[in-house]
Amino acid sequence: xxxxxxxxxxxxxxxxxxxxxxxxxxxxxxxxxxxxxxxxxxxxxxxxxxxxxxxxxxxxxxxxxxxxxxxxxxxxxxxxxxxxxxxxxxxxxxxxxxxxxxxxxxxxxxxxxxxxxx
Amino acid sequence: xxxxxxxxxxxxxxxxxxxxxxxxxxxxxxxxxxxxxxxxxxxxxxxxxxxxxxxxxxxxxxxxxxxxxxxxxxxxxxxxxxxxxxxxxxxxxxxxxxxxxxxxxxxxxxxxxxxxxxxxxxxxxxxxxxxxxxxxxxxxxxxxxxxxxxxxxxxxxxxxxxxxxxxxxxxxxxxxxxxxxxxxxxxxxxxxxxxxxxxxxxxxxxxxxxxxxxxxxxxxxxxxxxxxxxxxxxxxxxxxxxxxxxxxxxx
Numbered sequence: 001x002x003x004x005x006x007x008x009x010x011x012x013x014x015x016x017x018x019x020x021x022x023x024x025x026x027x028x029x030x031x032x033x034x035x036x037x038x039x040x041x042x043x044x045x046x047x048x049x050x051x052x053x054x055x056x057x058x059x060x061x062x063x064x065x066x067x068x069x070x071x072x073x074x075x076x077x078x079x080x081x082x083x084x085x086x087x088x089x090x091x092x093x094x095x096x097x098x099x100x101x102x103x104x105x106x107x108x109x110x111x112x113x114x115x116x117x118x
Numbered sequence: 119x120x121x122x123x124x125x126x127x128x129x130x131x132x133x134x135x136x137x138x139x140x141x142x143x144x145x146x147x148x149x150x151x152x153x154x155x156x157x158x159x160x161x162x163x164x165x166x167x168x169x170x171x172x173x174x175x176x177x178x179x180x181x182x183x184x185x186x187x188x189x190x191x192x193x194x195x196x197x198x199x200x201x202x203x204x205x206x207x208x209x210x211x212x213x214x215x216x217x218x219x220x221x222x223x224x225x226x227x228x229x230x231x232x233x234x235x236x237x238x239x240x241x242x243x244x245x246x247x248x249x250x251x252x253x254x255x256x257x258x259x260x261x262x263x264x265x266x267x268x269x270x271x272x273x274x275x276x277x278x279x280x281x282x283x284x285x286x287x288x289x290x291x292x293x294x295x296x297x298x299x300x301x302x303x304x305x306x307x308x309x310x311x312x313x314x315x316x317x318x319x320x321x322x323x324x325x326x327x328x329x330x331x332x333x334x335x336x337x338x339x340x341x342x343x344x345x346x347x348x349x350x351x352x353x354x355x356x357x358x359x360x361x362x363x364x365x366x367x368x369x
Contacts, residue, residue, distance in 0.1 A: 001315050006324040007357035010350060081327040085281055 009077050009099065016074025019066060027067070056118040065113055069106040076102035123149045126205050128159050130171060131212030133219045141212070141219060144168075150201045157185050157196035160211065160223070173223035180337050183273030187223050188212045193278035195337045214278040216287070230274055233290055237298045237316065242309030260305040267300035267345055269338040276332035276342055282325055289325035290316065292332035292342035299345035318356065323349045 034040045044050070054060035076098040083094050125147050133141040146163045154162075157175055164171050176182040178197045185196045190209050201209070217225035247254065276292040277283050283291045290298075298317060302310045316322045323346050330343040 001319040001321065003318050003357070004320045004322070004324040004353075006320065007350075007354035010324070011354050011358070014354075084285070085327055085329065087285075089285075 009073070012070065012073035012102075013077035016070035016072070016077075019070050020074055023067065024071075052116070055113060055116045061113045061116075065106075065109055068109040069102070072102040072105040073099075124151075124205060125149050126159070126201050127208035128156075128163065129208060129210040130160070130163065130222065131210070132171070132222055133213070134170070134221060143210070145208075148201075150205075152200075152202045154201050155197050156187075156189055156194075156199045156201055156209070156211065159201050160196060171223075172221045181271060183271035186214050186273040186275045186278070188215055188278060193275040193335045195273060195275070198337055214274055216278055216280070216284040217274065225274070227274065229287060230272070230277060230291075230294070233294050234272065234297070237290070237294055237301075237313055238309055239294075239297050239301060241301060241304060241307045242312065244306060244308030254306040256305055263305070264300045264303040267296045267303070267340055270297055270300070270336075270340050271338055273337065275335045275337060279331040279335040281329055281331070282327055286325065288321050290321055292326070292346070293340075295323060295326070295349070296340055296342035296345040299349055302349075314353070314356075317349055318353045323353055326350075 030041065031046065035043060035046050055064060080094055080098040084091075088094060127145055128148050129143050129145045131141045132138065132144045146167050148159045148162050148167070150159055150162070155178070157178065160171065160173055161175070164173075173185070173187070173196075175185040175197065177184070180195050180198045183195075186193060187196050188194075189196065189199050189211055190204070193214060196211065211223060213219045213223050213225050217227065217229070220226045243254065270293055272293065274293065280289075280292050282289050295317070298313050301307050302313055302317075314322075318324075326343070326346045328343060328347065333341040333343045336342070
């Protein structure tokens, strides 16, 4: 019997799910509520200069890439499986759209982050 | 009898291959008491109203796994489901979903049995021991690793519940994958490599999309969704480490 290649997608899905659960709500709170309303953090916390500094730092680059790419892979897998459960069986098309989208998002994010020079 | 006699309507999905082109509903009025199971209701139909109704049953106490059927569209053991819970409404009983109907409430279990045999559902000893060497010992902690998965009675309710099995019958399915885990997780067993060739395929653990309805309908408290998820993790670790683990590549 042929070994499934699903572990690749499932691992990205799992990593994305873990990251989403751990930092997702905190990110929504910080970027969507706390900073704009000046709660806890000062409104200029997310100013252009601060964000640029974050994306110039290697640790910052890795964090931003992980949050964007792994969230995308998580979403791609979940949407793919959900469509399957709901009876959409254009397997190849769905796969290409879902995982292709996540792959494109990952490449674009990585390229953009690399282009931000210190 | 203290109970005043109540009458409940039971609709049975009939399929008699010699006369029905496709399954048809037939309704029966069944007198019942509060202690009567759906199985007893169907038995009443056969004994007093229509002897042609066919169904499987044996133990009447949720041990044999024969009397599974769709009751109001949910997979249940009819011996463990009570008519009083449907009264004063009616109830519909039909053969388990996702499996071919052989006759009335009887499904053809060939696919299930073939798959069950294919996973070697028995202990393959890790080390051969002679009688003189004594029994294979196991601690209570080692037993706890697999015990709940050993409660499966092969009733196939989880197959009627599993949307993936309904979509693709090549998928090994919840109950048998849980049983596979039962043997793989047994400290006395050494058959993991043989069984996981199937487990690690698309037809094995990876055919599951973690819907979890299997675990909800299991009448014996087995949690196939959990067994499968644990093995997805094992399978993923094996997938990535097989080339760096000695002897891992051929597993």
